[in-house]
Amino acid sequence: MKKTVLLAALLCILMLPGCDGNPQAHSDDAEELIVVGFSQVGSESDWRVANTGSMKDSFSEANGYELIFDNARQKQENQIKAIRTFIQQNVDYIILAPVVETGWDTVLEETKAAGIPVIIVDRKVETADDSLYCSWVGSDFRREADMAMQWLEEETSDRDAQQTMEILHIQGNLGSTAQIQRSKGLEIAAKKHNNWVITAQLEGEFTQAKAYEVTAEYLKSNGTPDVVYCENDNMAYGVMEALDERGVQYGTGGQVIIISFDAARAAMELCRKGKINLCVECNPLHGPRVAQLIERLEAGETVPKENCVEEGLFRPDMVTQALIDSREY
Ligand code: AHR
8 A cells, every 4th residue: 555654645645635636645666555445336337337447457466456445235325334434544536426416515524635646536415515526537428418319309299289298207316417417308398398208206216126027017007108207227127118018109200208327238239229229338348447536636636526427329320330339347
């Protein structure tokens, strides 16, 4: 572990933690590993599994890191416990993929007092004092939703504007940035169209099993929706399972339009087959991005507070087998 020099530790405490580089703190021995504690949300989705893989690959011993990994199983209390353990272990950096946006101030004040820089990855945190973390890297979830809504508007432009378009909304974990922003995008678009009606907002927890459960239950007592807006791929698989059970056709040429977020390989396969009408990309490969931020901090540089990833969307006509094979997740 690099953080062994008392002077360096004092410097860490005196500075706003990690928002400026601190090369003196880590330059005493090039052989020593940088110790990183990573609190991961869980393993709820293909996206999350790919994200964990990317982080583990980047923070390997071969790359000069010792990674202490903690899977919080979608519970904020587990993340807070893990961060406190990282503080006791006196790690060099803490990486937090927060399950929800709020409720982090106290524990982040503790990391600040310990002089440990925190990098937020994927979803965001809402803090009273943004010096409590050093930098964030992730997706613009609102932009993802807006792109999807623009596509839906174009896709359904030839429908009778007097006829209601029923949208079933399957949400991810309430309070997570991915849920908040993707929901906001849909809600705002629906308000702009008199005939777009969100018939229900059901929490699918970003998992296939929960999305299947809530959709199957919904379909028992409601009509078939025109659109299902699924806030991630795994929930789209659960929705499709429930629709399959009732013999409802979906996708291109079907009765129900399916919109999904992430664009992981399995979803891209379904999109190529026309089962998903739109895959909105959400890139999970943050490992190299976070590692680059740490390298810059180690070099004494100041890093940007916000680092947003560029993403696109895919319709069935855009997805070739070669594209699927070339995807990293
Ligand atoms: O925060 C990113 C979201 O979390 C992904 O869309 C989802 O699949 C994951 O679980």
